[in-house]
Amino acid sequence: MTTNIIPISKTTSIALWTLCCMLFLSTTGYAQTTVDTIPASQYFAKADTLLTHRKLDSAIVYFKKALPIYTKAKSWERVARYYNKISECQWRDKKYKESLTNAKQAIAISDQYLPKNNREKAYGFDNIGQYFYSKRLNYKKASLFYQKALKIKLMVFPKDHLFVAGSYLNIGNALLMWRKYDEALEYYKKAIIIWEDKLGADHIDISDLYFNMSLVYFNKQKYDKALLYSNKSF
Known part of the structure; x- marks a missing residue:
């Protein structure tokens, strides 16, 4: 059986050689960037x-x-x-x-x-x-920047992501210090839902959050609930 060999012109040969060089340089350039970092x-x-x-x-x-x-x-x-x-x-x-x-x-x-x-x-x-x-x-201004962070996080992360929960906590803390107690509770409760699901009810971060909630209820003069959440924090 005879194999037919198709001759390659000098122009085609140069073009192929140029293409190979470009592929080699682009590949090694990418590898170099990876290695460098x-x-x-x-x-x-x-x-x-x-x-x-x-x-x-x-x-x-x-x-x-x-x-x-x-x-x-x-x-x-x-x-x-x-x-x-x-x-x-x-x-x-x-x-x-x-x-x-x-x-x-x-x-x-x-x-x-x-x-x-x-x-x-x-x-x-x-x-x-x-x-x-x-x-x-300046807890009002802190809350505004935490809200800006939350808005972006809700666009780039799932709604139940721990980073989102972190924003809920930050906003809740600012509202607590700003004496916006009812609003603070809303954000703390949102954070708890995510953290309990992702970390478990006994995680230390949830314990800290329960303590903050006890402070909210104490300041609202709801002492029974304040004691309940204070006990949960230990």
């Missing part, structure tokens, strides 16, 4: 662990190591998250002015590079809300 991901993971354990200064050191890598890779979601994480570290360390600056930077990056509604913008609003809650003691 691996150290940043490792720094971020380490920093997140330190933040969780409230080793705030050490967490900031590792977050800062990740920033130039993500910036060079134009990984804008991660860059925005960097500023949000730094902001959280700072308000937890009572460095409120610096925290506010970094939260605003996270939102600016989100507005410039990310889709209109994104988790980092919501995170930024949460951090600004925390600034007004903790530093300014």
Whole structure:
């Protein structure tokens, strides 16, 4: 059996060679980008662990190591998250002015590079809300920023997501301090429904929420319910 070999012209050969080179370069370029951000991901993971354990200064050191890598890779979601994480570290360390600056930077990056509604913008609003809650003691304004965060979260997460529950808690806390007790209860109850489903009734976060609800009922002079929820918190 004879195999017919179709001759390839010099022009076709050059075109095929060019195509192969382009495919190779695009593939290796993608791989290089992936490899280049691996150290940043490792720094971020380490920093997140330190933040969780409230080793705030050490967490900031590792977050800062990740920033130039993500910036060079134009990984804008991660860059925005960097500023949000730094902001959280700072308000937890009572460095409120610096925290506010970094939260605003996270939102600016989100507005410039990310889709209109994104988790980092919501995170930024949460951090600004925390600034007004903790530093300014402006619970009305804190509630407004927490509401902005919630609005975005309801667009990008399922309605029963833990991040959504976190917003309900934040808003409830601001309303409690603002003495809007009935409204605070509404948000606390929404948070409990999600947390009990996702975490179980005995989770520590739910215990803290029950204690907050006891404060609401105490301030409403409903002492029986205040005692009930206070007992649930232990």
